[in-house]
Amino acid sequence: MADIHGSYDDLFSAVPGALAALLDGGDVGGSVAVFVDGEAVVDVWGGFADAERTVPWQRDTIVNVYSVTKTMTALCALVLADRGELDLDAPVARYWPEFAAAGKEGVLVRHLLAHTAGLPEWDGPVAEIYDWPAATARLAARAPDWEPGSAAGYHSLTQGFLVGEVVRRISGRSPGAFFADEIAGPLGADFHLGLGAEHDGRVALTVPPPSQDEEYAASAPDAPAGTGGTPLRVRDGNSVAWRRAxxxxASGFGNARSVALVQSVMACGGTVGGVRLLSSAGCARAGEEQFDGEDRVLGRPMRWGLGYGLFGSTFGWGGWGGSLVMIEPESRMTVAYVTNQMREPAQDTRGLEVVMSVYDGLKGLRA
Known part of the structure; x- marks a missing residue:
């Protein structure tokens, strides 16, 4: 059985067992954290940080969590809304005047968060995603693919630029700087949007699925979108340019502990560890249903809230490669799983397996 490091409440012993089973099944490395009432009841890790399995996964190992990053960017917008600096019902052009081009005058801020803005596909070159002014200018000039608000289609890569530019216009700071100053810093969370070189040695690079190499393309619905007919590949996500941008x-770096800590704010009415980031009403906004129906990009029924997917009484999201965060406000619980090991999306149930391993412990804790 794989060695699992860290700590956990005895009630949650099934969780490290689930992680060990994944590592025994061939995964390279990963970490799992469960927070209840803003406190860690599980914080475990295991395996290796490199494909060659020579560097053990450490407590401070971090990994690209791909689309789990969307939950962090959404939180930035929700914080601004809670402060009264951002009106979710305002046209995006109120904050970003250039965005009104090509028939987008009626796109509201809430449409960006709910994947209903009609701008799901990235149609620029790969190199342009590392250039913030160029990327946002391209999206500002685009015409929507449908009447904004009338349909949903997962904005895989574009949502971050759209929401992030609104955050930047209001705060005067890049989304990464705003997140660091207003969220990660106060919470003491080791999560980064735009990774400095000083952290490179802690990064567990993404390992493609078995039998694949770094040319493996982002073809999954929850993966970064294709670019000009050339999809993003694992080698793009593992590049220095990606980390710095x-x-x-899609380019947030952290571990399960930091993901769960940040998103515990949403599970605990806006306050974690004595740090208040949102009001209870501000947290509740995330779960306000914006769309319920067939998602045009994902090709399946989806319920979208404001920046999060809605799943019964829980909400959260996953990322290309398998990382996931799930938030359950009724139990004041957050579960995060991150990994450097990709699997083919159609066969990847790891996040669900980890989440299911939590519930017996939760019942015992509440007994």
Missing amino acids: QIPA
Whole structure:
């Protein structure tokens, strides 16, 4: 059985067992954290940080969580809304005047968060996603693919630039800087949007699925979108340019502990560890249903809230490669799983397996 490191409440012993089973099944490395009432009841890790399995996964190992990053960017917008600096019902052009081009005058801020803005596909070159002014200018000039608000289609790569530019226009700071100053810093969370070189040695690079190499393309619905007919590949996500860039839909780096800590704010009415980031009403906004129906990009029924997917009484999101965060306000619980090991999306149930391993412990804790 794989060695699992860290700590956990005995009630939650099934969780490290689930992680060990994934590692025994061939995964390279990963970490799992469960927070209840803003406190860690599980914080475990295991395996290796490199494909060659020579560097053990450490307590401070971080990994690209891909689209789990969207939950962090959404939180930035919700914080601004809670402060009264951002009106979710305002046209995006109120904050970003250039965005009104090509028939987008009626796109509201809430449409950006709910994947209903009609701008789901990235149609620029890969190199342009590392250039914030160029990326946002391209999206500002685009015409929507449908009447904004009338349909949903997962904005895989574009949502981060759209929401992030609104955050930047209001705050005067890049999304990464705003997140660091207003969220990660106060909470003491080791999560980064735009990774400095000093952290490179802690990064567990993404390992493609078995039998694949770094040319493996982002073909999954929850993966970064294709670019000009050439999809993003694992080698793009593993590049220095990707780590340094602000790609707020897909280039966040952290571990399970930091993901769960940040998103515990949403599970605990806006306050964690004595740090208040949101009011209870501000947290509740995330779960306000914006769309319920067939998502045009994902090709399946989806319920979208404001920046999060809605799943019964829980909400959250996952990322290309398998990382996931799930928030359950009724139990004041957050579960995060991150990994450097990709699997083919159609066969990847790891996040669900980890989440299900939590519930017996939760019942015992509440007994």
